[in-house]
Amino acid sequence: MIKDLTSFISGICLIILSVILFHEANQLSPFASVFPYAITSVLLLLSVLLIFRSFKIEIKVEKENVDTVKIFLLIIVFFAWIYFLERTGFVLTSLIAFNLLILVNSGLSVGIKKIALFMIFGSIFVLLLYFGFKNLLLVPLPEGLWLRDLQN
Amino acid sequence: MASLFADFLSSLSLINLGLAFSGVLAGIIIGALPGLSATMAVAILVPFTFALEPSSGLIVLGAIYTGAIFGGSWSAILINTPGTPSAVATTFDGYPLAKKGDGDLAMSISCMSSFVGGIIGVICLALFAPPLASVSLMFGPTEYFWLALLGLTLISTLSEGDNIKSLIGACIGLLMSMIGVAVVGGDVRMTWNISFLNSGIEIVSAMIGLFCIPVILDLTSMKGKHLGENETPKSLRLKESFLIMFAKKFEAVRGALIGTFVGILPGAGGSIASIVSYGEAKRTSKNKENFGKGEPEGLIASETANNATVGGGFVPTLCLGIPGTPPDAVILGALLVQGIRTGDTLFTQQSSIVYTFIFGLLLATIMMLPLGLLMGRYAYKSLLKVPKQVLIPIIIFLTIIGSYSIQNNILNVYFMFFFGLIGWVLNRSGFRASPIVLGLVLGQIAEQGFVQAYIIGSAQGSVVANYFARPISFVLVLLIIMSLFFPALKKIYKKRFSK
Numbered sequence: 001m002i003k004d005l006t007s008f009i010s011g012i013c014l015i016i017l018s019v020i021l022f023h024e025a026n027q028l029s030p031f032a033s034v035f036p037y038a039i040t041s042v043l044l045l046l047s048v049l050l051i052f053r054s055f056k057i058e059i060k061v062e063k064e065n066v067d068t069v070k071i072f073l074l075i076i077v078f079f080a081w082i083y084f085l086e087r088t089g090f091v092l093t094s095l096i097a098f099n100l101l102i103l104v105n106s107g108l109s110v111g112i113k114k115i116a117l118f119m120i121f122g123s124i125f126v127l128l129l130y131f132g133f134k135n136l137l138l139v140p141l142p143e144g145l146w147l148r149d150l151q152n
Numbered sequence: 153m154a155s156l157f158a159d160f161l162s163s164l165s166l167i168n169l170g171l172a173f174s175g176v177l178a179g180i181i182i183g184a185l186p187g188l189s190a191t192m193a194v195a196i197l198v199p200f201t202f203a204l205e206p207s208s209g210l211i212v213l214g215a216i217y218t219g220a221i222f223g224g225s226w227s228a229i230l231i232n233t234p235g236t237p238s239a240v241a242t243t244f245d246g247y248p249l250a251k252k253g254d255g256d257l258a259m260s261i262s263c264m265s266s267f268v269g270g271i272i273g274v275i276c277l278a279l280f281a282p283p284l285a286s287v288s289l290m291f292g293p294t295e296y297f298w299l300a301l302l303g304l305t306l307i308s309t310l311s312e313g314d315n316i317k318s319l320i321g322a323c324i325g326l327l328m329s330m331i332g333v334a335v336v337g338g339d340v341r342m343t344w345n346i347s348f349l350n351s352g353i354e355i356v357s358a359m360i361g362l363f364c365i366p367v368i369l370d371l372t373s374m375k376g377k378h379l380g381e382n383e384t385p386k387s388l389r390l391k392e393s394f395l396i397m398f399a400k401k402f403e404a405v406r407g408a409l410i411g412t413f414v415g416i417l418p419g420a421g422g423s424i425a426s427i428v429s430y431g432e433a434k435r436t437s438k439n440k441e442n443f444g445k446g447e448p449e450g451l452i453a454s455e456t457a458n459n460a461t462v463g464g465g466f467v468p469t470l471c472l473g474i475p476g477t478p479p480d481a482v483i484l485g486a487l488l489v490q491g492i493r494t495g496d497t498l499f500t501q502q503s504s505i506v507y508t509f510i511f512g513l514l515l516a517t518i519m520m521l522p523l524g525l526l527m528g529r530y531a532y533k534s535l536l537k538v539p540k541q542v543l544i545p546i547i548i549f550l551t552i553i554g555s556y557s558i559q560n561n562i563l564n565v566y567f568m569f570f571f572g573l574i575g576w577v578l579n580r581s582g583f584r585a586s587p588i589v590l591g592l593v594l595g596q597i598a599e600q601g602f603v604q605a606y607i608i609g610s611a612q613g614s615v616v617a618n619y620f621a622r623p624i625s626f627v628l629v630l631l632i633i634m635s636l637f638f639p640a641l642k643k644i645y646k647k648r649f650s651k
Contacts, residue, residue, distance in 0.1 A: 006581050007317075014320060021327060024342055032337030034606060035599040036330055043323040050316050059314050061582040067373040074372050075573070078548060082565045085552070094549060101545035105372065110541060118542050126549060139557040 004058040011051035018044040073104045089144025094126045164515070168508075171204075171212040172516040176523055179219020183226075184531070186233045186360045186554045190220035191478040198486045206490040207505045211512030213486060217479045218462050218516050221422060222266040222524055225455055229258045230535050231547055233363040237355065237593050238422025238458040240307075240586050241430040243363070245443065245450035252446050255536070259528035260393035261448050262455045263521060265404060268397070269456035270517035272408035273415065273463025277470075278510045282499060284464075285471035288416045293608065294619055297601030298628035299417070300594040303424040305635045306431040307590045318587045321578070325591015326598065328353050335596050336603040348563050355592055357555035357564040358571045362585040364551045365572025371544055390525070396448050403433055403449055407456030414457070415464020418474045422458035423593050429457030431635065463513070470494055470506060 002008050018040045025036035081097035099119045106115050133139040175197075182193040193216050201209030224235030229246035242262065249258035276284065291299070304326075308318035331342045332352030343349035397404060407429040414425035433453035434443045443450045465476030466483075473494035475481035487494060498506055538546065555568040575585050609618030620629060 010317075010320075010581050010583075021342070028334070028339045028341050029337045031603055031607070032334035032339035032341055035602055036327070036341070038602070039323055039326045039330075043320065043327070046316055046320045046323065050320065053316065059582065061580065065373055070372050071369055074369070074544075078569065081548070081552060082562070082569055085556070085565065086562050094552075098545045098549060101548060102541050105541040105544050115541075118539065122542055122545060125546065129549070129553065133553060133557065139553075140560055141553070141556070142562075 002054055003056065004054040006061070007050050007054040007059070011047045011054060014043060014047035014050070018047060070104060070107070074101065077101055077104060086142045087145050089146075090141040091127070091130055092144065094130070095123055098122050098126050164511075168208055168211050168512055169515065171208055172215045172512055173519055173523075175212040175215025176219040176516050176520050179216040179221075180223035180226075180520070180524060180527060182216070183220030183223025183235045186227050186231075186235055186364060186550055189236050189356060189478075189558075190217050190224075191482060192558070193217070193220045194479045194482045198482060201486055202489060206487075206492055207508035207512065209486060209490060210483070210505070210509040211516065213483050214462070214466075214509065214513040215516035215519075217483070218270055218459065218513065218520060220479075221459050221462055222263065222270075222455075222520055224458075225262040225266065226259070226528060226531055229255060229262060230532065231364065232367045233360060233547075236422070237359060237589070238426055238461065239454070240359075240423055240589055241426040241454035242451060242458075243586065244430065244454070245445075245447050246454075248444070248446035249448070249451065250532070254446065255532045256529055257389045257393055257396075257448070258451060259532050260389055260525055261396060261451050263524035263528055264393055264397045265407070265452045265455035266459040266524065267517060267521040268404045269408040269411055269459035270462060270520065271514065272405065272456075273412045273460035274510060274514045274517060275463070276409075276412045276460075277463040277466050277513075278507070281467050281471050284412075284416050284467045287413075288418060288468045288472070288474070288476075290624060291417050292622070293601040293604035294622055295601070295624045295628065296417075297598055297605055297619075298625050298632065299414075299424065300598035300601065302628055302632050302635070303427045303594055304587065304590060304598075305632050307427050308587050309431075309635050309638075314582050317581075317583045321583045321585075321587035322591040324583075325588040325593075326595045327591075328358070328588070329592050329595020330599065335600045336607075353592065354555075354558060354564045354567060355589075356558050357568040358592055359589045360551050360555050361568035361570070361572035362575035362589055364547060365569070366576040366579045366585065368544055368547055368551075368572075369576050371540060371547075374540075397452065400449055400452050403436075404452050404456045406432065407453045408460040411457030411460025412464035415461030415476055416467040418468050418476050422461040422477065423590060425457040425461045425464075426454040427590065429453040435638075459517075466513075470498055 021036060022040045022044070025033040025040065028036070077097055077100050081093055084093045084097075087093075099122060102115065102118045102122055106118070110118075130141065134141055178197070179190070179193055183190060194213050197212065197216060201212055204212070221236060221238060224239035225242045225246065227233045227235040228239040228242035229250050232243050232247040234240045234243055246258050246262065249255065304322040305319070308322050309315055327342075329352070331349055333340055333350065340350055410429040410432065411422070411425040414428060415422070430443075430450055430453045433449055434440055437443065437447075437449055439447055439449065461477060465480045468474045468476045469480040469484050471494070473484065475484050484494065492498070492502060492505060535543070551568060551572075552565055555564045556562065558564050575588075578588070579585065605618055606615060609615035612618060614621075620626060
């Protein structure tokens with residue numbers, strides 16, 4: 001009888017991963033394969049131990065309850081932020097994504113006035129940090145491929 | 153003696169004081185931003201130092217380095233994301249302290265500990281640099297392999313939670329470090345024909361993702377405030393922090409000595425130093441059970457050790473021309489451009505430059521104390537005032553800008569995002585981020601040591617003896633065995649004893 005299902009499933013996944021990587025190491029030169037062999041063997045051993053242990057005891061993991069809708073929306077906006085970063089430029093993408101994230105996190109519980117205030121402060125923060133990075137730390141941030149195409 | 157005094161006075165010139173002050177200030181801010189490392193901070197400012205006197209240039213670089221290592225603790229304490237890899241162990245007790253409402257106490261203790269560690273590291277550099285440098289030469293590939301392994305076993309057995317899963321996490325980190333071109337042999341491996349994996353996984357972007365994104369996603373679901381708030385929000389809690397530091401003075405000195413010693417080993421760096429120091433603190437503490445739940449002693453151990461590596465790291469850099477840590481490598485380059493030849497003659501033939509630099513470093517560390525205390529307090533209070541709805545986008549913004557600015561490459565941001573999601577799933581399954589990150593950080597050191605020791609052993613016809621029979625290796629192996637089995641043996645002993 002399995003007492004710790006998470007550990008059992010993790011153990012199975014890790015065994016599969018170890019076998020794949022062990023096979024991968026087979027195709028390498030002796031010097032490049034010796035360490036992968038050693039580590040995948042240890043991983044395999046530990047995964048077997050994890051599976052055996054999952055039949056004996058359950059170790060509870062402390063975790064927050066998941067707000068599925070919020071997390072899903074956050075991941076989408078986060079990914080879109082990265083995806084459009086080079087395309088529409090750092091400033092524009094960041095301003096839009098930052099404010100969208102404020103909306104996602106505020107939900108329906110925060111008043112419109114407060115949200116507007118958050119957005120103003122957030123936008124100022126984004127602009128300040130952008131100019132700080134660009135002019136003080138000399139980090140060249142993307143200016144936007146689409147904007148450059150439009151200008152040309 | 154008279155020349156030493158002259159060097160001391162030279163370090164006190166207005167320009168040197170100003171440079172040390174601005175260097176520490178810039179270092180703290182850069183170090184506190186996840187993704188902007190001490191190496192990057194030093195590298196950005198190297199060209200500016202060419203116009204300065206050699207000793208002044210060195211002072212500003214040393215000050216930035218000191219400030220950045222300390223600044224790394226801020227994000228570790230406030231958002232559970234180490235600003236630099238050497239602050240990984242700071243997250244263990246720093247973040248729980250902040251969550252409990254003692255963030256100001258954590259910030260003050262971290263600053264005082266960094267100060268103590270920094271001062272002891274610099275004093276060791278000034279007094280014992282040439283003999284200490286010879287110690288670093290006693291470490292060969294075998295010793296480096298075992299030292300990296302000791303760091304990994306310690307983090308796995310010391311971090312809160314499940315030990316088997318932590319060891320698995322360390323293995324996953326090691327496997328991740330193997331992606332790309334092999335350190336020995338040069339094969340391209342585990343890339344599955346994806347071209348951008350050829351250069352391997354960028355450590356800092358993976359670290360930001362693994363630590364930061366689980367925090368962001370948990371914050372999104374969490375009801376209530378991100379950090380707790382204490383009842384005396386206006387005090388600096390200086391007296392309390394000082395009393396804690398005074399009560400743990402021996403532990404602080406021990407952490408600093410560990411940091412200095414590990415710092416003199418080229419390549420080892422603050423990440424191993426802080427883990428080893430944390431492990432030693434937990435092993436000897438009367439409050440073992442509080443470690444990982446917000447124990448100030450854990451914070452002291454980690455922060456004294458990582459700042460002591462600054463002074464320690466300069467020992468091989470100045471005496472042997474071998475950089476102790478990555479920022480030391482950048483500083484070594486700056487030294488060479490300035491026409492300073494490193495080596496054992498540096499302390500005799502160009503002693504005035506070296507000692508002015510050491511005194512400057514000492515002054516920078518002293519300046520770090522008031523600056524760090526005031527700025528840290530302000531940072532903590534500001535963070536408390538920021539509503540969660542704004543804090544989450546701010547952290548996401550910092551993760552993006554931080555991982556992008558490492559190499560100005562968007563792929564690092566994708567890496568960070570991808571590792572963050574994996575980290576969140578792993579976190580919810582009981583796998584902690586710290587062993588994975590340390591595995592990734594130490595992977596190349598461990599592999600290089602392991603394979604080189606194997607080749608040397610094969611050539612000598614005694615592979616096993618080369619791994620186990622060298623005196624330092626033998627001690628390290630014993631420590632690894634102890635760290636692996638000590639918790640289990642102690643449990644068995646306690647069970648029997650209670651019966």
